[in-house]
Amino acid sequence: MTVAAALADLPTPCLILDEARMLRNIARLKTHLDGLGVALRPHLKTLKSVEAARRVLKDGNGPATVSTLKEAEVFAAAGVRDIIYAVGIAPQKLPRVIALRGAGCDLAVVLDTRVQAAAVAAMSRAVGDAIPALIEIDCDGHRAGLKPDDPEIVAIGRILHEGGAQLRGVLCHSGGSYGQVGPEALADFAEQERAAIVAAAETLRAAGLPCPVVSVGSTPTAHFARDLTGVTEVRAGVYVSQDLVMAGIGVCTPDDIALSVLATVIGHQSERGWTLVDAGWMALSRDRGTASQAVDQGYGLVCDVEGQVIPDLIVVGANQEHGIIGLRAGSTATAPDLPVGAQVRILPNHACATATEFDDYAVLPADGSAHIARWSRFRGW
Numbered sequence: 001m002t003v004a005a006a007l008a009d010l011p012t013p014c015l016i017l018d019e020a021r022m023l024r025n026i027a028r029l030k031t032h033l034d035g036l037g038v039a040l041r042p043h044l045k046t047l048k049s050v051e052a053a054r055r056v057l058k059d060g061n062g063p064a065t066v067s068t069l070k071e072a073e074v075f076a077a078a079g080v081r082d083i084i085y086a087v088g089i090a091p092q093k094l095p096r097v098i099a100l101r102g103a104g105c106d107l108a109v110v111l112d113t114r115v116q117a118a119a120v121a122a123m124s125r126a127v128g129d130a131i132p133a134l135i136e137i138d139c140d141g142h143r144a145g146l147k148p149d150d151p152e153i154v155a156i157g158r159i160l161h162e163g164g165a166q167l168r169g170v171l172c173h174s175g176g177s178y179g180q181v182g183p184e185a186l187a188d189f190a191e192q193e194r195a196a197i198v199a200a201a202e203t204l205r206a207a208g209l210p211c212p213v214v215s216v217g218s219t220p221t222a223h224f225a226r227d228l229t230g231v232t233e234v235r236a237g238v239y240v241s242q243d244l245v246m247a248g249i250g251v252c253t254p255d256d257i258a259l260s261v262l263a264t265v266i267g268h269q270s271e272r273g274w275t276l277v278d279a280g281w282m283a284l285s286r287d288r289g290t291a292s293q294a295v296d297q298g299y300g301l302v303c304d305v306e307g308q309v310i311p312d313l314i315v316v317g318a319n320q321e322h323g324i325i326g327l328r329a330g331s332t333a334t335a336p337d338l339p340v341g342a343q344v345r346i347l348p349n350h351a352c353a354t355a356t357e358f359d360d361y362a363v364l365p366a367d368g369s370a371h372i373a374r375w376s377r378f379r380g381w
Helices: 003-007 019-036 050-056 069-077 091-102 114-127 152-163 175-179 183-206 219-224 244-248 351-355
Strands: 014-018 039-042 064-066 082-088 106-111 132-137 166-172 213-217 233-236 259-269 274-277 301-304 309-318 323-327 343-347 360-364 373-376
Touching: 003 360, 014 019, 019 039, 019 050, 019 219, 019 360, 039 064, 050 069, 050 373, 064 069, 069 082, 069 091, 091 106, 091 114, 106 114, 114 152, 132 152, 132 183, 152 166, 152 183, 166 183, 175 183, 175 219, 183 213, 183 219, 213 219, 219 233, 259 351, 309 343
Parallel strands: 014 360, 039 233, 064 082, 082 106, 106 132, 132 166, 166 213, 213 233
Antiparallel strands: 014 259, 259 274, 259 343, 274 323, 301 309, 301 343, 309 323, 360 373
16 A cells, blocks of 8 residues: 555644654664764653654663653653753742652753752752752853853852752753754854863862763754763754754755645645645644745645655645645746645644644554554643
8 A cells, every 4th residue: 555545544634754764863863873972862852752752762761851841741651760851940840840750750950040959959858859950051052051161050059969959960952053054064063062061061070069961962963963072961852853944954854854744735726826735834833944044945845645845845824724835936846736635745844843733643654554553642831
């Protein structure tokens, strides 16, 4: 049975996961990091699926990274025992952290202020459990964290170490790498990330404080790092599925993208060159992450039902339940004839944003069989 036949009866819009592409992406990054002698701590925020996590995690129980406590709770219940909650901790969330730790999950938190550190230390003393915490370092001016030479790093470290918590180390996220293009630029950004986090670790150690974990992470820098001396682990997430933003900066190609939205043609506006499908922004998301790149992919790149890219055909507009397909501006290609009832697959700009619109995946199995599996996914915080 062909892919088209296997997908023909699925209700649309529907989120498709190509397992063979996913496994290839997983193997690629693992091979690269194995060559650099550093551990991988996958980020599970993109797919939010226990079935997917079993294919991503080395032994099924971690190490792992999450971005919500809901993720930590679901994956811990599935047996993942080593997790970093990699978003700055709010003191009000510490009871949920304690509950997870009490259930046997070694959950660590992230922070970059004295207020957070004092709250973690106070909770640790109150419950008799030294909550592990990592100090977030700003390696590129992109988001949260302290500069590598900020004296607050030592001050926060002392609050944790001397106050009853566990100072586990330092962590950074090179989100600015998403704005770099090509191997050389991405490799340079990876070195910037490494140098910043290692400097912060050395600052703590010079002050007589422990720093066993030195954690870096972004999909672009993970793939192009050439030297990870001083780093103990790498975190990455979207590498499992990839997306058009990653393709636009040279991390992958569209043929590596494992996620797509199956949509059905529901009409035409022929005088405008439009084909209408039943996947609008409620299915694709409003993410326009490629708009600032050299090639703007609109709301997604259109493929035929077998997953082959149709040249220059993109989702040029998106209403709530209507997607508008047309040729990109300036294209000399000929738009294909897509009759009402025909199916297409749309590659996402941002895999995380598109996946979160759905409750499960229709999985094209890696063994090439015609049986479409269903993997549930979850949402929420």
